[in-house]
Amino acid sequence: MEKKLALYICKGCSIGDAIKTEKMENLAKNKYKCAIAKTSDALCGEDGLAMIKADIAAEGVNTLVLAACSGRVKYEEFDFPGCIVERVPVRELAVWTQEKSDAQLAFEDYVQMGIIKAQKGDMPEPYLMETVKDILVIGGGISGMNAALQAAEAGSKVVLVEKEAALGGFVSKLYKKIPTALPYKEPLIVDAEIEPTIKAVESNANIKVFKSAKVEKIEGQPGAFDVTITANGGSEQVRIGAIILAAGWKPYDASKLGHLGYGKYKNVVTQVELEEIARKGGITRPSDGKPAKKVAFIQCAGQRDANHLPYCSAMCCVTSLKQAKYVRQDPEAVAMILYKDIRTPGRLEYYYKEAQNDPGVMLTKAEVSGVTEGPDGNLFVEMTDSLLGSAVKLEADLVVLATGMVPATADDPVLNLQYRQGPGLPDLELFNGFADSNFICFQYETRRTGVYAAGAVRQPMNMSEAQEDATGAALKAIQSAEHVATGMAVHPRAWDLTYPDPMMTRCTSCKRCTEECPFGAIDEDEKGTPYFKPGRCRRCGTCMGACPERIVSFKDFHVDMIGSMMKACSVPDDEDEPRILVVCCENDAYPAIDTAALQKTKIDPAVRFVTLRCLGSMNLVWLADSFSRGVDGMLLMGCKFGENYQCHFAKGSELANYRLGKVQETLDRLQLESDRVKMVEVAIDEYGKVPQMIADFVEKIKDIGPNPFKGM
Amino acid sequence: MSDQIIKPDLKFTEAIIAAGGESLKKCYQCSTCTVVCDVTPDRKPFPRKEMLYAQWGLKDKLLASPDVWLCHQCSDCTAHCPRGAKPGEVLGAVRKMTIQEYSSPSCMGKMVNDAKFAILLFAIPTIIFLFELFIQGHLTNGIPRIPNGQLMSYSLMFPPTAYIDPVFVLTAIFAVVMFYKGVKKYWAAMAANHPEPPRKDVISAVIATIQEILTHSVFEKCGVAKDRSIAHKIVFYSFVGLAITTALAASYIYVFNYNGPYPQTNIVKWIGNVSGIALLVGITMVILNRFKNQEKSGIGSYFDWFFIFIVYGVGLTGMLAQILRLANIPVLGYPMYFAHLVFVFVLFAYAPYSKMAHMVYRTTAMVFAKYSNRS
Amino acid sequence: MQTSDKPSRILVIGGGFSGLTTAVDAAESGAEVIIVEKNAYLGGRVAQLNKYFPKMCPPVCGLEINFRRIKTNPNVTFHTMAEVTSIAGEPGNYDVTIQVHPRMVNSKCTACNACAEVCPATRSNDFNFGMDTTKAAYLPFNQAFPQHYVIDTKACKKDCGTPCKDACTYGAIDLDMKPETLTLKVNSIVVTTGWNPYDADKIETLGSGKVPNVISNMQMERLAAVNGPTGGAINRPSDGKPVQKIAFVQCAGSRDENHLAFCSYICCMASLKQTLYVREQNPEAEVSIFYIDMRTPGRYEKFLNQIQADQKVTFIKGKVAKIERAKGGDVTVTAEDMLTGDKVEKTFDMVVLATGMEPAGMSHQIPGVNYVEGFAASAAGVYAAGCGRNPMDVSKSAQDATSAALKAIQAGKGR
Structure with a gap:
């Protein structure tokens, strides 16, 4: 696109009171070759917008630099299709956060940076490749089958892979289930009825089912995954657009629960085993086949326990209440449930109430300390801290252990991705092996684009929750296949049509990008040369920040662009006036600054803000360049990292911090103090703290003294 | 560890239910009842524990306790019970059973x-x-x-x-x-x-x-x-x-x-x-x-x-x-x-x-x- | 899936976290979405939250991303201060009437604050649950989206609006703005009307509204929030004293047939989170949590363990059923500690009632939407998601809303 620049300066919202525009207008026209440089009393008003539109029509300007307010507001007004629009938030950064005496210089800096950004940027052109939209579902349990059915209903073709010889998963092993719908009234146990679902899957023309099958490997990228499935001794390759991981769970290994008598006494069984006993007809004791009359359920067996599963499996309380009703099919039998806390959240509380409202279903809070056997083969459950007494025993002829759920991904990558970064999903260790999302707001996010987890492999959950979960995962899978087909990124930059376009001729195969990419989007070929898979890419620019050769570029975001902007920023000659560049994440730190500005909070005039897609795209060359031209300090503002990371690109801020650890070398070469650069974690709601963080840093820089390169 | 063995008695629970304590199984042991009760002692207050004993059919604990009689059935507990378990009614039933238990001849009871x-x-x-x-x-x-x-x-x-x-x-x-x-x-x-x-x-x-x-x-x-x-x-x-x-x-x-x-x-x-x-x-x-x-x-x-x-x-x-x-x-x-x-x-x-x-x-x-x- | 067909048109009722999620997920899958939100801003309840459990991350972070997705997606439009008044038709083909209440400020507003500076009237700040006031011309909160001011007509009498109208140089204030009725044709509807905090004043025994310094958990969120009435300082309302001893009373109205019979799902985690607010702000502060069952399902258990490890936090198994005024603004709480079997009476600086979530349908039902005991229930063509459907937390709402997006798309497909 032949760019024709225009600069528009808004004088509204007290901008006009604080700054003079003539100098900037002249600079724009003469230095930056803008075709137009105009002002408006209110650029977002009818007149201002009409002026811009007229210029687009009459003058053919197509690259607009709008020196007005933040891009977070007035987005509808300043939408000019077909034009590159660069919003320069002079209202916030030069006026509202600055004293009047400092506003003019800040204004000039920001506008020049904006013009350079506009000059250096290009209209995005999407990365288009041949894609398919078929969905692979791994796992043929209740989650997988529902995901397949929902995706098929929405028109997708689905390939479903189940490791067992039959579909149905755990539900097909159940004797009964709890009613699917409220109100929970007798009968509280109903047939599991998985058969109709299995039939619906197997008879659906859009669903191809592989049974006794395994995903051997997955290569490629969203829209063009090549999935190798082995089944019945043979193997088959299918091309897939997106993947739903619904590999389910397995029960925790009860043989580790010797203290509860499992493995020692025949009449100690697990909940899963009780289903099997019940299916055979009647609750009987494994030791002698006699009907069990006193059944004790030990909740949280090997759960909520640092020595076993530290988490709660969320469904065992309801399962025991359900199984208590199995016991109560014999009117003389009693079911005794020993719990730490009864967990029936939401309206499952009603199930608790109904199931409990049976004379033979008895409950108490208790900490079970052990199970012993009496001479007659009866078992004694020893409890402390029970409501029945602080140290009591309970006699039972059958003990049922509510053992927890272990996700299929706990010790098996399942996906077998042929990615440079490994075969499974990263972050599993954060969630005890569950393929869960780190993001509260975005439950289906994984760090492998186009792969969405659903059901008990994602979080411990019950059947109806798993079905809902599967539906959502189906949507995400469909959505990602759609996006990759049009070259658009998926969450969180779900609007972005740019993609990383490395200049491979200059690549040194240092592999930093392949190691650092949070999404495993970059593989290596046989020679070790990085190989970008744009379909997997989330467009955070971490590769751009990682690359020492600075060869990774997006159309509207590249190392030279940001570097040039920084260079356009003034560095006062006066030794008492430091210049500090604050490089901040546009998702959280910048909105925080914007909010501080809205509250007219003043920020130290030494700083100039430069925003990045993610702090992960922070390239060290900017530090070197800035310091060598006299910038006194650099402050990086990124999201919180570590275990509860808030970075939308998972690793961006952490990687920026990691790279800073290596900046010492650069600073040493320049003979500069390492304290001149610092990274701080800023959350979006820390707008109250940002001015102080900056003031503290400015103070520190003043203590260190001016950059010796100043004025050189 | 104490050797106290809990012996649940379904028959006794059913008997309390039949005696007018039909709501007793609704109790989920929150102890609202003991707190709203103004007549209970602060130490080992009733009727929360009695509700649990009733649910487990612990006859010995219920019928050999003075507590059921310290209750005057003000019904504050019943009114505030979040589950409709009516502790007041249940204790009333237990009192009735206490009378039956100890009075003789039992056929008269x-x-x-x-x-x-x-x-x-x-x-x-x-x-x-x-x-x-x-x-x-x-x-x-x-x-x-x-x-x-x-x-x-x-x-x-x-x-x-x-x-x-x-x-x-x-x-x-x-x-x-x-x-x-x-x-x-x-x-x-x-x-x-x-x-x-x-x-x-x-x-x-x-x-x-x-x-x-x-x-x-x-x-x-x-x-x-x-x-x-x-x-x-x-x-x-x-x-x-x-x-x-x-x-x-x-x-x-x-x-x-x-x-x-x-x-x-x-x-x-x-x-x-x-x-x-x-x-x-x-x-x-x-x-x-x-x-x-x-x-x-x-x-x-x-x-x-x-x-x-x-x-x-x-x-x-x-x-x-x-x-x-x-x-x-x-x-x-x-x-x-x-x-x-x-x-x-x-x-x-x-x-x-x-x-x-x-x-x-x-x-x-x-x-x-x-x-x-x-x- | 949508590219070849005519896109589905989906109405999302409620612009809280569930509604936003349904909207962006459906729109990013090709559907055309209209959000109708009754508040003056999008974001709903989560906008009022200080942090999310268990990550202790700010809710506006996720909102910001979703707002950006809305801003950049032409398939999403929204109406604030709007309510659905009628729904007619059948799956695939609905006629919906929407009433838009006058904001008195049009989209020319630049959020420059000039109106508020001159506004002579004040109003109780409902965003902060009445714990402070704003001008009658106000921005609902500092990170509100859309960033447009509102004039509260109830607080702004007769000529009172003149100064702010004069102060606005953008012609953004229109004091003659009238309610507007819109009609829409959509293929399917998703109801994400969310929840209201249960009115704790209805609980006789817990002192709310009678005993000073007894507040609700949602008030606590505002109290701890940097954009709340105290700038984030956890000070008790009666005298502004920083809180040293605080109690959390679980199941305040939840799991209670006299109030909300269901478990509100979030309150245990919310109180643990708020415990952390207090403990992080004041290393000397002592916290007592009175509970029936601690419900921290799944990996939330880890969060419970974290709080349990704190020596200054005491857990008492026993529901509080008596809260009384004590000396000097203190509050006395009575419960039975079930594990010792004795009644305990403790005095605190402030007491937080973990009040539950009342689904929106309990107080207001939209004609044409199916409700069961106040909870919106899904039916063909009209789907429910989020806390208006079932008590759930934000993450479950996000998940639920994504599921609803697919159902809504399916219902609108090929019509």
């Missing part, structure tokens, strides 16, 4: 608490008194003959010294013996279940208990069913008044040889009439309160209503008999007096098994509670 036997229970005194009329020759073809033309005096048909008093004295002895047996067992059970050493001697515990009963000081703390304590107090004191009346009347006859009917100006008449009216007022209030609090605390069981019926019957027939005598309507008056005798018999003879027994068991429990430093 069952009969008193079963509507099927109500007619039989009334038939016994009816037959006794008809038999007395028969002996005196007041029956013609099996139908009582009403004395006519004379000044009305119930002693004409029912001479106290020869016929009435011996029956009631025997009845009273029976009741006292039965109560004694029950209380003895109950005390022993409580003592066995509460091995902690007592802090008070029995005498001062008894004194404190009597003080508490006379003032209703604990009962008055009730919130939701506040009116109940007033009604109960009226009924209680009317019984005290009637007891005084009976004692006075007995002394007139046996000490001063002064036979009735007494003039309305006589002190015994004063006390008797005031007490009788108070009884009717009190018991009417009891009934109204039950209807008023029906939603929050439940209407009560047959056990409750049988007792209310008897008390009401005693009061009403007594007052009417007097009015009919003064109005000189012998054709109604004599049958009414007959009915009165039947009701009074029912009240006393079945007292060890009916809700009347609460008077004794509650008092015992209160004494024990004080004796064992429970309240």
Whole structure:
């Protein structure tokens, strides 16, 4: 696109009171070759917008630099299709956060940076490749089958892979289930009825089912995954657009629960085993086949326990209440449930109430300390801290252990991705092996684009929750296949049509990008040369920040662009006036600054803000360049990292911090103090703290003294 | 680790449910009940733990505890219970079962608490008194003959010294013996279940208990069913008044040889009439309160209503008999007096098994509670 | 899936976290979405939250991303201060009427604050649950989206609006703005009307509204929030004293047939989170949590363990059923500690009632939407998601809303 620049300066919202525009207008026209440089009393008003539109029509300007307010507001007004629009938030950064005496210089800096950004940027052109939209579902349990059915209903073709010889998963092993719908009234146990679902899957023309099958490997990228499935001794390759991981769970290994008598006494069984006993007809004791009359359920067996599963499996309380009703099919039998806390959240509380409202279903809070056997083969459950007494025993002829759920991904990558970064999903260790999302707001996010987890492999959950979960995962899978087909990124930059376009001729195969990419989007070929898979890419620019050769570029975001902007920023000659560049994440730190500005909070005039897609795209060359031209300090503002990371690109801020650890070398070469650069974690709601963080840093820089390169 | 073995008893739980505790399984052990209860001790408060024991059918823990009697069924717990488990009702059922458990013979307990036997229970005194009329020759073809033309005096048909008093004295002895047996067992059970050493001697515990009963000081703390304590107090004191009346009347006859009917100006008449009216007022209030609090605390069981019926019957027939005598309507008056005798018999003879027994068991429990430093 | 067909048109009722999620997920899958939100801003309840459990991250972070997705997606439009008044038709083909209440400020507003500076009237700040006031011309909160002011007509009487109208140089204030009725044709509807905090004043025993310094958990969120009435300082309302001893009362109205019979799902985690607010702000502060069952399902258990490890936090198994005024603004709480079996009476500086979530349908039902005991229930063509459907937390709402997006798309497909 032949760019024709225009600069528009808004004088509204007290901008006009604080700054003079003539100098900037002249600079724009003469230095930056803008075709137009105009002002408006209110650029977002009818007149201002009409002026811009007229210029687009009459003058053919197509690259607009709008020196007005933040891009977070007035987005509808300043939408000019077909034009590159660069919003320069002079209202916030030069006026509202600055004293009047400092506003003019800040204004000039920001506008020049904006013009350079506009000059250096290009209209995005999407990365288009041949894609398919078929969905692979791994796992043929209740989650997988529902995901397949929902995706098929929405028109997708689905390939479903189940490791067992039959579909149905755990539900097909159940004797009964709890009613699917409220109100929970007798009968509280109903047939599991998985058969109709299995039939619906197997008879659906859009669903191809592989049974006794395994995903051997997955290569490629969203829209063009090549999935190798082995089944019945043979193997088959299918091309897939997106993947739903619904590999389910397995029960925790009860043989580790010797203290509860499992493995020692025949009449100690697990909940899963009780289903099997019940299916055979009647609750009987494994030791002698006699009907069990006193059944004790030990909740949280090997759960909520640092020595076993530290988490709660969320469904065992309801399962025991359900199984208590199995016991109560014999009117003389009693079911005794020993719990730490009864967990029936939401309206499952009603199930608790109904199931409990049976004379033979008895409950108490208790900490079970052990199970012993009496001479007659009866078992004694020893409890402390029970409501029945602080140290009591309970006699039972059958003990049922509510053992927890272990996700299929706990010790098996399942996906077998042929990615440079490994075969499974990263972050599993954060969630005890569950393929869960780190993001509260975005439950289906994984760090492998186009792969969405659903059901008990994602979080411990019950059947109806798993079905809902599967539906959502189906949507995400469909959505990602759609996006990759049009070259658009998926969450969180779900609007972005740019993609990383490395200049491979200059690549040194240092592999930093392949190691650092949070999404495993970059593989290596046989020679070790990085190989970008744009379909997997989330467009955070971490590769751009990682690359020492600075060869990774997006159309509207590249190392030279940001570097040039920084260079356009003034560095006062006066030794008492430091210049500090604050490089901040546009998702959280910048909105925080914007909010501080809205509250007219003043920020130290030494700083100039430069925003990045993610702090992960922070390239060290900017530090070197800035310091060598006299910038006194650099402050990086990124999201919180570590275990509860808030970075939308998972690793961006952490990687920026990691790279800073290596900046010492650069600073040493320049003979500069390492304290001149610092990274701080800023959350979006820390707008109250940002001015102080900056003031503290400015103070520190003043203590260190001016950059010796100043004025050189 | 203690060797205490919990033995759940489904049958006992079912029995409590059948005895009016049908909501007991709804309890989820939040202890709202113990907190809203103003009459429970702070240490090991009730009724939360009793609800758990009831759910597990722990008969020993429930029937050998004074706590169920420390409850005055104010129903604050029931009103605030988040699950509709009605602890007040459940404890009421447990109290009923306590009476049945310790009273003997146990068949009597069952009969008193079963509507099927109500007619039989009334038939016994009816037959006794008809038999007395028969002996005196007041029956013609099996139908009582009403004395006519004379000044009305119930002693004409029912001479106290020869016929009435011996029956009631025997009845009273029976009741006292039965109560004694029950209380003895109950005390022993409580003592066995509460091995902690007592802090008070029995005498001062008894004194404190009597003080508490006379003032209703604990009962008055009730919130939701506040009116109940007033009604109960009226009924209680009317019984005290009637007891005084009976004692006075007995002394007139046996000490001063002064036979009735007494003039309305006589002190015994004063006390008797005031007490009788108070009884009717009190018991009417009891009934109204039950209807008023029906939603929050439940209407009560047959056990409750049988007792209310008897008390009401005693009061009403007594007052009417007097009015009919003064109005000189012998054709109604004599049958009414007959009915009165039947009701009074029912009240006393079945007292060890009916809700009347609460008077004794509650008092015992209160004494024990004080004796064992429970309240 | 949508590219070849005519896109589905989906109405999303409620612009809280569930509604936003349904909207962006459906729109990013090709559907055309209209959000109707009754508040003056999008974001709903989560906008009022200080942090999310268990990550202790700010809710506006996720909102910001979703707002950006809305800003950049032409398939999403929204109406604030709007309510659905009628729904007619059948799956695939609905006629919906929407009432838009006058904001008195049009989209020319630049959020420059000039109106508020001159506004002579004040109003109770409902965003902060009445714990402070704003001018009658106000921005609902500092990170509100859309960033447009509102004039509260109830607080702004007659000529009172003149100064702010004069102060606005952009012609953004229109004091003659009238309610507007819009009609829409959509293929399917998703109801994400969310929840209201249960009115704790209805709970006789817990002192709310009677005993000073007894507040609700949502008030606590505002109290701890940097844009709340105290700038984030956890000071008790009666005298502004920093809180040293605080109690959390679980199941305040939840799991209670006299109030909300269900478990509100979030309150245990919310109180643990708020415990952390207090403990992080004041290392000396002591916290007591009174509970029936601690419900921290799944990996939330880890969060429970974290709080349990704090020596200054005491857990008491036993529901509080008595809260009384004590000396000097303190509050006395009574419960039975079930594990010792004794009644405990403790005095605190402030007490937080973990009040539950009352689904929006309990107080207001939209004609044409199916409700069961106040919870919106899905039916063909009209789907429910989020806390208006079932008590759930934000993450479950996000998940639920994504599921609803697919159902809505399916219902609108090929019509």
